[in-house]
Amino acid sequence: MPEFPRTNRRFVLCSRPIGLPDDDSFEIETIEVAPPSGEELLIRVLIVALSPWQNQRLKDFKNYTNPFRIGELIDCDVLGQVIAGTAGNFAPGILVTGRLGWQEFAIARPEQLTAVTGEFADTLWLTALSSPGLTAYCAMDLFGRPMPGQTLVVTSAAGAVGGYAVQLGKMAGMRVVGIAGGREKCALVTERLGAHICLDHRQPVLSERLGEACPEGVHLLFDTVGGRTADTVFEHLAKHATVLIIGRTAANNSDRPDLDPVNMRQLWAREASIHCFSRYSYPERWAFARERMMQLCRDGAIHAVEQLVEGFERTPSALRDMLAGKYMGKVLVRYAHADK
Ligand SMILES: NC(=O)c1ccc[n+]([C@@H]2O[C@H](COP(=O)([O-])OP(=O)(O)OC[C@H]3O[C@@H](n4cnc5c(N)ncnc54)[C@H](OP(=O)(O)O)[C@@H]3O)[C@@H](O)[C@H]2O)c1
Structure with missing residues (x-):
């Protein structure tokens, strides 16, 4: 396992965009990483998933969700790896998904996480199975x-x-x-x-x-x-x-x-x-839908389309480019590789 990280970089909302966001809409905040307490886990974020709802929440208009506050971490689904702590069925080394946002490390409780099995490519957990x-x-x-x-x-x-x-x-x-x-x-x-x-x-x-x-x-x-x-x-x-x-x-x-x-x-x-x-509105349907999508993936009946952008710093420009139509399928940004 790698050394315990001292600092965490995270993107927070800096100013509300009009139309599409740009680099000035966000700023990078560097904070200390606290060790996880008994019921918590420290996760290294490996890949973040970009979505149009993130742009929607940068703006302040009536919608089905609340807008991000100025200074708030930009939220999104991620693939990560537990690097410290043992809680629930999770221990260091295990790959997980969860809504942990645009940051390099996150503290999470077991109920916020889903374990990733090795049966499918890791990125499928942010695309067809998400x-x-x-x-x-x-x-x-x-x-x-x-x-x-x-x-x-x-x-x-x-x-x-x-x-x-x-x-x-x-x-x-x-x-x-x-x-x-x-x-x-x-x-x-x-x-x-x-x-x-x-x-x-x-x-x-x-x-x-x-x-x-x-x-x-x-x-x-x-x-x-x-x-x-x-x-x-x-x-x-x-x-x-x-x-x-x-x-x-x-x-x-x-x-x-x-x-x-x-x-x-x-x-x-x-x-x-x-x-x-x-x-x-239909959380009770997700387990069934995921099972069905897993089977379709096993059968080779479903193709996942994704584009992977490399590097934490490129997250804002990747979001803007996605909204402008530059990419196909799900747009993912890699922050780190998993430790074997
Ligand atoms: N209801 C739900 O539960 C739920 C769940 C997930 C997502 N969503 C919503 O579903 C939508 C699609 O989400 P997604 O993740 O699949 O994103 P997406 O469709 O991959 O979004 C990016 C694409 O949107 C198209 N686009 C952007 N601006 C456009 C415009 N002005 N006119 C026409 N097309 C435009 C572009 O495609 P082209 O280059 O082909 O134009 C662009 O590549 C989003 O609005 C999202 O909030 C809803």
């Missing part, structure tokens, strides 16, 4: 009710959550139409994730192309971005379509999150149903 995979699985299972032969449209189809919705829809026998930004992302969505077609929302006449791709209309929309992209899809809904709202990345990223367009007239005209979904 929020991205479980959100897509629970939302599709509880409210999507995929029907073979019907048409599913997935926005941010090369994104962390969207990529799993594409694969689950395909597995259920749906005709899957992805929407993503750029040729490379569209190729990933069709060639690796199995969508029938993927439309680049950065190219003109999206509405026309969607109409051609969905001749029978859109029966199910799995939407993580909202904004103009979702409104365009609403123009092509089939009668009695279901719209599954998972996120509103476009509005949350914008400088006017209070102005969030919704083409309500088209929803009414198609007699569509809207289900707004938050995985936090």
Whole structure:
């Protein structure tokens, strides 16, 4: 085991961004590392997972969570390794996941942690077997009710959550139409994730192309971005379509999150149903969803897409680049390697 660390560097919120965050939105705080008490463990953070909700919480507007306070540690799911303390079933050397944030070391109690088994690649515990995979699985299972032969449209189809919705829809026998930004992302969505077609929302006449791709209309929309992209899809809904709202990345990223367009007239005209979904409302479903996703991973039926950025200092720029659409799949930042 390595020497006991003396200091911990952590990113805290410094100023609230307008639109996307930049390096000035955060500052690095260096604090002393205290030894864990009897019921605590000291964790070395190995990899942090970036998510659009982090940007949402940098801003102060009404949402489903509270904004970060100025000076507060930026929170997120991480993969880590216990380096000191013995509590619950945890001891030094064990790999864990938990919501421990953008910092090099964290003190945690056993109930905040999940043990990682060696059966899967470590990063899978932050992707298919964590929020991205479980959100897509629970939302599709509880409210999507995929029907073979019907048409599913997935926005941010090369994104962390969207990529799993594409694969689950395909597995259920749906005709899957992805929407993503750029040729490379569209190729990933069709060639690796199995969508029938993927439309680049950065190219003109999206509405026309969607109409051609969905001749029978859109029966199910799995939407993580909202904004103009979702409104365009609403123009092509089939009668009695279901719209599954998972996120509103476009509005949350914008400088006017209070102005969030919704083409309500088209929803009414198609007699569509809207289900707004938050995985936090269904904690009792996570164990089942994780078991199902584990089995799909064992069977090779699910592909995890992730991009790994190296280095603690690069965390803020990686978040900004992710929100600007630079990456595909789940964006992870490596802070350290595990000790063998
Ligand atoms: N309801 C829940 O329980 C739950 C759970 C997890 C996540 N979420 C939400 O679901 C959404 C997706 O999360 P994720 O982790 O999978 O992130 P993600 O989709 O991987 O987010 C990054 C992608 O968002 C797209 N994007 C960014 N700004 C956009 C805009 N203005 N218009 C269209 N697309 C834009 C970009 O893709 P392109 O380059 O393809 O445009 C970018 O690559 C987030 O809003 C998140 O808060 C909800």
